[in-house]
Amino acid sequence: MNEFLIQTKENLEKRGYSVFLCESKQRLLELVMGKILPLDISGLEIGFGHSETLEAINLPEECRCRGAQVFTHQPPLTSVEDDRKALLSDYYFLSANAVSKDGYIVNADGSGNRTAAACFGPKNVIFVISRNKITETLDEAMDRAINYTSVELAKKYADRGILPCMSIGRCTECFSPGCMCGVMTIHRKQLFGHKTSVILVNDDMGI
Ligand code: SF4
Numbered sequence: 001m002n003e004f005l006i007q008t009k010e011n012l013e014k015r016g017y018s019v020f021l022c023e024s025k026q027r028l029l030e031l032v033m034g035k036i037l038p039l040d041i042s043g044l045e046i047g048f049g050h051s052e053t054l055e056a057i058n059l060p061e062e063c064r065c066r067g068a069q070v071f072t073h074q075p076p077l078t079s080v081e082d083d084r085k086a087l088l089s090d091y092y093f094l095s096a097n098a099v100s101k102d103g104y105i106v107n108a109d110g111s112g113n114r115t116a117a118a119c120f121g122p123k124n125v126i127f128v129i130s131r132n133k134i135t136e137t138l139d140e141a142m143d144r145a146i147n148y149t150s151v152e153l154a155k156k157y158a159d160r161g162i163l164p165c166m167s168i169g170r171c172t173e174c175f176s177p178g179c180m181c182g183v184m185t186i187h188r189k190q191l192f193g194h195k196t197s198v199i200l201v202n203d204d205m206g207i
Pocket residue numbers: 146147150151154163164165166170171172173174175176178179180181
């Protein structure tokens with residue numbers, strides 16, 4: 001297992017999170033189904049932030065097939081009602097734009113649905129973070145979230161209209177209506193009374 005991942009796991013644990021190491025993306029679905037979710041998920045409400053990592057393993061569909069009520073955020077097809085229901089779900093899965101080796105989890109969000117859910121609402125929150133999103137420092141994690149992830153998502157999905165970073169390739173701190181990063185969150189530690197877990201994946205996944 002990657003030493004960088006092991007150090008990040010230890011630092012996240014010091015901050016109160018339950019942390020799981022996943023040896024590869026091929027083992028991720030098995031880990032979620034075997035160690036995170038209960039055996040019987042029929043009737044449970046499971047919410048998802050928009051995440052290429054989670055879609056890559058088909059997790060929302062797998063949960064749906066096992067009888068869970070699933071609420072996903074998939075622009076431009078997203079229903080705001082589903083986003084609201086996801087806020088009160090039994091389990092909420094999301095990725096992160098970056099995590100620093102010392103354990104700060106960083107996300108930028110355009111509509112705030114997943115940053116809100118990660119802060120309060122769902123009974124269990126699970127961050128699934130692949131190794132390519134681990135940075136040395138919090139500054140680098142912030143820089144990755146804005147100058148890399150948000151820019152690449154803006155270019156890839158292009159459903160938010162023309163944004164300056166699409167052509168320049170870096171954030172210009174725009175105030176465009178379709179801005180991908182109206183809110184940024186830094187999770188410093190496990191929140192009081194919360195059950196937040198982190199899965200660190202020893203593979204490169206997502207942007
Ligand atoms: S230019 Fe606007 S949309 Fe692009 S990364 Fe910066 S703040 Fe976000």
